[in-house]
Amino acid sequence: MTMEYESNSWIWDGLYYYPHFFGGLMLTAALLGVSTSYFGGIGVFSLPHLWSDCFHKKKCGKKKRVRVYMDGCFDLMHYGHANALRQAKALGDELVVGVVSDEEIIANKGPPVLSMEERLALVSGLKWVDEVIANAPYAITEQFMNRLFNEHKIDYIIHGDDPCLLPDGTDAYALAKKVGRYKQIKRTEGVSSTDIVGRILSSMEDTKACEDHNNASLPRDPLRAIQSKDAHLSQFLPTSRRIVQFSNCKGPGPNARVVYIDGAFDLFHAGHVEILKKARQLGDFLLVGIYTDQIVSEHRGSYHPIMHLHERSLSVLACRYVDEVIIGAPWEVTKDMITTFNIYLVVHGTVSETNTPLTGQSDPYEVAKSMGIFQLLESPKSITTTSVAQRIIANHEAYMKRNAKKAVSEKKYYEQKMFVSGD
Helix, strand or coil: CHHHHHHCHHHHHHHHHCHHHHHHHHHHHHHCCCCCCCCCCCCCCHHHHHHHHHHHHHHHCCCCCCEEEEEECCCCCCHHHHHHHHHHHHCCCEEEEEEECHHHHHHHCCCCCCCHHHHHHHHHCECCCCEEEEEECCCCCHHHHHHHHHCCCCCEEEEECCCCECCCCCECCHHHHHCCCEEEECCCCCCCHHHHHHHHHHHHHHHHHHHHHHHCCCCCCHHHHHHHHHCCCCCCCCCHHHHHHHCCCCCCCCCCCEEEEEECCCCCCHHHHHHHHHHHCCCCEEEEEEECHHHHHHHHCCCCCCCCHHHHHHHHHCECCCCEEEEEECCCCCHHHHHHCCEEEEEEECCCCCCCCCCCCCCCCHHHHHCCCEEEECCCCCCCHHHHHHHHHHCHHHHHHHHHHHHHHHHHHHHHCCCCCCC
């Protein structure tokens, strides 16, 4: 009898602390024909079973998580890619991303700039991505579509409102549309990998022209130089809404260890992702300072940065390791900055485009070093913005041919472009 009482003691505790709940439960049990004649003995054992059944049914009735799939080349990863994946994630609960193989890119678009490993690092580093499938096909074939539905449990396949055509002119997503498992998102305005390659090739041509003029007796026309650069400026129209969409909208806790790292973060690449990951591991909150266009130009030349401040800011904000950014950070990390943001540690990578300050300039980390809160991080990768640009320049004929082909489809898209709801 004692053991029986102890085994049912939870019922008496429940009656004491939650009389209304257990009263309702007992009434329900009585209506269902379950014996309640003796609370501590016969019939009481049916209550745990009833409770278990109710809980089990509630658990079984749990809403299925919607899994969505989006693929792409993700070559020269930019904020347009990030925004597409952000929109895709909003259409489901879990986002699976397919990264197209090098071979498929070569066959359908031309040579990729970044390797598969670099593209995987960039996609995996985005805050909205849950899973990544490497070496995905360029076209959604029936075989691959069935693999997505059965093996990866995908509910919907996502793509932007811009057409994706195969070399034979057919729609790469025709099968997904046919079976009713396709959803569309809005393409991000003002940027594409083709556009970025164009900016790099243009800067190469302008730099060469500048060198030719410097070697010639005739002075270079400064107005022509400005016009040449302006012709390839970004067409992106930044809005406060877009920044909020990319932001975590959370500040550091009162005792959080805030780590600060700064840089240009131009042509956001795998090296940036890896150094940001390493910096984030040193604290609880990663604050990233992004230099102004003027500062970048002063240190790297008049045709830099390739991506302007707001473009670079969105690319950094999209990274899963970043908590907050300073849009237009100063070159020097001051005492006031350290106090204002309660910075615990200032870090800088060993691989950088601007390791050496300009003549006459002081060390930008002098204050942090004097306070004993500076740390030099070994960069996991040797890749830089310049090395990425040099890949394009070294193979510029192939990329010019690719861009000429893409420019036709880009022009057609914008000529036929209509408003698409979404963000």
